[in-house]
Amino acid sequence: MTTARRRPYGVKGAPYGFLLPATILFALFFALPIGYAVWLSFRKVKVSGLGLGSGARREVWAGLENYTAALTDSELLGGALRVLAYGCIVVPVMLGLALLFALMLDSEKVRFAPFTRLAIFLPYAIPGVVAALLWGFLYLPDVSPFYFVLDKLGLPQPDLLDGGPLYLALSNIAVWGGTGFNMIVIYTSLRSIPAEVYEAAKLDGATPLQIALRIKIPMVAPSLVLTFFFSIIATLQVFSEPTTLKPLTNSVPTTWSPLMKVYQDAFGKGDIHAAAAQATIIALATLLLSFGFLRAANRRQKQEAAR
Amino acid sequence: MSTLAIRKTEPAAGTTPGTAQGPPLRRRIALIPTVTLLLGALYCLLPVAWVVIASTKSGNELFSTFTFLPGTGFAENLSDLNAYRDGVYWQWMGNSALYAILGALLSTVVSSFAGYALATYRFRGRETMFNVLLAGVLMPPVILAIPQYLLLAKADLTDSYWSVLLPQILSPYGVYLSRIYAAAAVPADVVEAGRMDGASEWRIFTRIALPMMVPGLVTVFLFQFVAIWNNFLLPYIMLSDDEKFPITLGLHTLLEQGANTPALYTLVITGAFLAVIPLVALFLVIQRFWSLDLLSGAVKS
Numbered sequence: 134m135t136t137a138r139r140r141p142y143g144v145k146g147a148p149y150g151f152l153l154p155a156t157i158l159f160a161l162f163f164a165l166p167i168g169y170a171v172w173l174s175f176r177k178v179k180v181s182g183l184g185l186g187s188g189a190r191r192e193v194w195a196g197l198e199n200y201t202a203a204l205t206d207s208e209l210l211g212g213a214l215r216v217l218a219y220g221c222i223v224v225p226v227m228l229g230l231a232l233l234f235a236l237m238l239d240s241e242k243v244r245f246a247p248f249t250r251l252a253i254f255l256p257y258a259i260p261g262v263v264a265a266l267l268w269g270f271l272y273l274p275d276v277s278p279f280y281f282v283l284d285k286l287g288l289p290q291p292d293l294l295d296g297g298p299l300y301l302a303l304s305n306i307a308v309w310g311g312t313g314f315n316m317i318v319i320y321t322s323l324r325s326i327p328a329e330v331y332e333a334a335k336l337d338g339a340t341p342l343q344i345a346l347r348i349k350i351p352m353v354a355p356s357l358v359l360t361f362f363f364s365i366i367a368t369l370q371v372f373s374e375p376t377t378l379k380p381l382t383n384s385v386p387t388t389w390s391p392l393m394k395v396y397q398d399a400f401g402k403g404d405i406h407a408a409a410a411q412a413t414i415i416a417l418a419t420l421l422l423s424f425g426f427l428r429a430a431n432r433r434q435k436q437e438a439a440r
Numbered sequence: 441m442s443t444l445a446i447r448k449t450e451p452a453a454g455t456t457p458g459t460a461q462g463p464p465l466r467r468r469i470a471l472i473p474t475v476t477l478l479l480g481a482l483y484c485l486l487p488v489a490w491v492v493i494a495s496t497k498s499g500n501e502l503f504s505t506f507t508f509l510p511g512t513g514f515a516e517n518l519s520d521l522n523a524y525r526d527g528v529y530w531q532w533m534g535n536s537a538l539y540a541i542l543g544a545l546l547s548t549v550v551s552s553f554a555g556y557a558l559a560t561y562r563f564r565g566r567e568t569m570f571n572v573l574l575a576g577v578l579m580p581p582v583i584l585a586i587p588q589y590l591l592l593a594k595a596d597l598t599d600s601y602w603s604v605l606l607p608q609i610l611s612p613y614g615v616y617l618s619r620i621y622a623a624a625a626v627p628a629d630v631v632e633a634g635r636m637d638g639a640s641e642w643r644i645f646t647r648i649a650l651p652m653m654v655p656g657l658v659t660v661f662l663f664q665f666v667a668i669w670n671n672f673l674l675p676y677i678m679l680s681d682d683e684k685f686p687i688t689l690g691l692h693t694l695l696e697q698g699a700n701t702p703a704l705y706t707l708v709i710t711g712a713f714l715a716v717i718p719l720v721a722l723f724l725v726i727q728r729f730w731s732l733d734l735l736s737g738a739v740k741s
Contacts, residue, residue: 144561144635144641145563147557147561147641147642148557148558148561148563148566149557149563150557150641151553151554151556151557151561151645152553152554152557152558152569153553154549154550154553154554155550155551155553155554155573155610155615156569158550158609158610159572159573159576159610161606162584162588162606162607162609162610163576163579163584163610165587165591166584166587166588166591167579167583167584167587169587169590169591170583170586170587173587173590230480233476234476234477234480236473237472237473237474237476237477238473238477240470240473241470242468242469242470243469243470243473243474243477244469244470244474245474245477245478245481246477248481249477249478249480249481250477251723251724251727252480252481252484252485253477253480253481253484254723255484255485255488255720255723256484257666258666258716258719258720258722258723259488259670259716259719259720260669260670260671260672260687260688260715261670261672261688262670262672262688262689262691262692263688263691263712263715263716264487266691266695266708266712267487267488267490267491267712268487269695270490270491270494270705270709271487271490275503275702276494276502276503276705278490278508309483309484309487312480312484313484314735317733317735318735320733321733324733341470366577366578366580369580370580370581370582372581372582372672372673373672373673373676373688376672376676376692377672377692377695380695380696380698380699381695381699392580392582392583395582395583395586396582396586396677399586400677405586405590408586409586409587412580412582412583412586413583415580415583416578416579416580416583419578419579419580420575420578423578
């Protein structure tokens with residue numbers, strides 16, 4: 134960080150001035166909506182009589198009613214479990230591949246590195262909706278090359294858009310879209326390791342594999358933590374891919390992921406209070422998970438440093 | 441300026457320490473890394489290659505010919521797409537461009553202000569403000585978008601261009617990147633020298649700091665451009681008039697209709713192919729003078 138020690142008085146207000154637009158936008162489009170959602174989550178609509186006429190539908194205080202309803206909602210729980218299973222596939226596979234590709238890019242005498250780096254990064258530039266659409270068609274037996282090959286070989290043709298394989302199908306879309314970005318993050322951090330670090334190991338006759346496992350991976354641990362962290366958040370928020378696949382199959386319910394359930398309750402059922410309570414629970418869970426994870430990662434790093 | 445990301449310089453051929461690796465000038469190929477990377481590239485390019493080829497097929501060919509055999513129907517598909525609802529597809533493309541360009545531009549301006557302030561000044565509440573802004577990253581978009589929708593509805597702004605544009609201007613990641621770039625690119629003594637010369641803080645920023653931050657700000661712009669172009673959820677919640685849809689939402693509705701009528705498949709596929717072109721072209725062009733590494737906050741001189 135670059136700062137000067139002494140400064141004239143007129144400077145004092147300047148940083149606040151520069152931060153004003155960001156602060157206003159944050160207040161209007163982050164803080165206010167969050168506050169409003171929390172407020173809504175403690176309210177409910179009370180219908181008196183047949184619910185006709187003005188005054189028949191009143192908003193009243195609900196206390197924790199919406200929260201107990203949300204926590205005992207089997208659809209929300211089901212969505213959470215589905216996303217958990219999905220995340221257990223996506224995060225390790227995506228980061229494993231990202232690390233593998235980054236290490237390969239970083240190895241000596243590799244050919245076509247600029248081309249492959251760009252190609253693997255390319256899906257980042259493709260919207261999640263379009264990615265889900267492309268893969269969705271590739272999963273359809275009628276048009277997919279995979280089924281064509283399976284058919285010619287006389288192999289069984291699984292239905293990728295149903296049951297267990299659906300998780301793989303959805304995970305594949307996320308892995309395809311996210312590996313490139315994470316690879317770049319890890320690769321950048323690999324390149325910042327000074328060459329001298331390897332020289333001694335090389336002189337001692339260490340193989341590239343040993344160098345990767347013993348030197349490179351531990352040194353890029355901070356960027357692995359970062360990518361892991363962002364991947365988990367992105368996974369919890371999965372929405373557009375299953376929403377896009379929905380028209381192609383009957384086995385993606387409108388409440389497949391927790392966020393789809395929130396959307397469905399807010400706009401499908403029109404119960405914004407229930408949706409607000411669920412949204413608040415998901416936000417709290419995300420925050421707790423994030424901070425818990427960052428604290429654990431920090432502690433570990435401090436321990437490593439202390440050794 | 442900074443040395444956060446020095447290119448690891450490969451030792452020049454012949455001067456390699458411990459030259460037991462064969463003749464100095466011959467460049468051997470590392471087989472396993474090369475093959476692994478090529479397989480990865482194949483996996484990533486496969487769906488793109490498929491959509492390019494599938495978009496050339498007529499409705500019949502799509503279901504009857506081998507997938508990777510080009511068809512003969514591209515011109516027909518294109519004119520079908522043009523004719524679909526009086527060319528609403530191109531309206532979607534135009535909308536996406538508008539949202540992404542304008543949104544990313546405004547986002548870059550806001551991020552550059554905030555990042556510069558957070559990097560070069562020391563003031564009360566600096567870390568708190570930074571952390572609060574960053575916490576925005578953790579907020580699941582649906583959780584923001586639903587109350588945003590309800591609040592914008594009160595201001596009678598839903599189903600308007602504003603409803604998609606305004607919530608995407610502040611990007612926590614953009615502020616974060618901008619702070620890193622400002623800290624690395626704008627030396628404190630240059631700012632101090634400007635003050636000695638009696639320049640106002642605003643003038644120092646626009647004349648001295650901003651030009652130094654440009655390479656980083658290009659990255660902020662690109663990041664936010666991609667984020668807005670690819671965004672589906674916010675327009676999905678905010679908009680109901682399909683004249684204002686961005687391309688992601690347009691394709692989604694097209695697919696929803698097309699799922700029941702396989703005749704519309706070719707339309708969806710051609711639409712998806714054309715939707716992929718702008719961003720892919722952007723990255724292919726830009727990578728000549730812009731490094732992917734910048735996206736992760738790496739700073740080089």
